[in-house]
Amino acid sequence: MGKLRQKLLVLYAHSPDLNSKVVAWSVFDGTTDEQPSTASETDPPYGSVVDAMRDGWRVIQFPQQFPAYPGMEYTTSFLKFEYILEKLEDTDA
Numbered sequence: 001m002g003k004l005r006q007k008l009l010v011l012y013a014h015s016p017d018l019n020s021k022v023v024a025w026s027v028f029d030g031t032t033d034e035q036p037s038t039a040s041e042t043d044p045p046y047g048s049v050v051d052a053m054r055d056g057w058r059v060i061q062f063p064q065q066f067p068a069y070p071g072m073e074y075t076t077s078f079l080k081f082e083y084i085l086e087k088l089e090d091t092d093a
Contacts (some may be wrong), residue, residue, distance in 0.1 A: 001077040002092040005031040009057055011049055013081040016063060020081070031089045049083045057085035 007046040022044040046052040053059065061084035 004088045005091050007031055007087045007089060009045070009052060009085040009087070011044070011046065011083045011085065013083060015050060015063045016081055018053075018083075022046060022048060031091050045091065049085070052085055057087050058082050060086050080085060 007030060008028040010026040010028075011022050013031050014020040024077050025044045025046075027045070046057075048054065049059065061082075063083065
């Protein structure tokens, strides 16, 4: 049996609904030393967070929901509907 290694998938959804459309994403793959090429990818790996869950990804962080105060539209902050998912994969390394 190999070592378990983690892959992270960050999905940015259109709304807080887990079934809403994915509008941006990032993948961090700890199972390989190769860096994935995302320059040619125009479609997200999944259409929604639920689609990723059905493929074995586990949600490990839901979006942070802080109330917006007047003047906050001028500050840099987190993306409102960011979900972080993980998948553990067995490797032979």
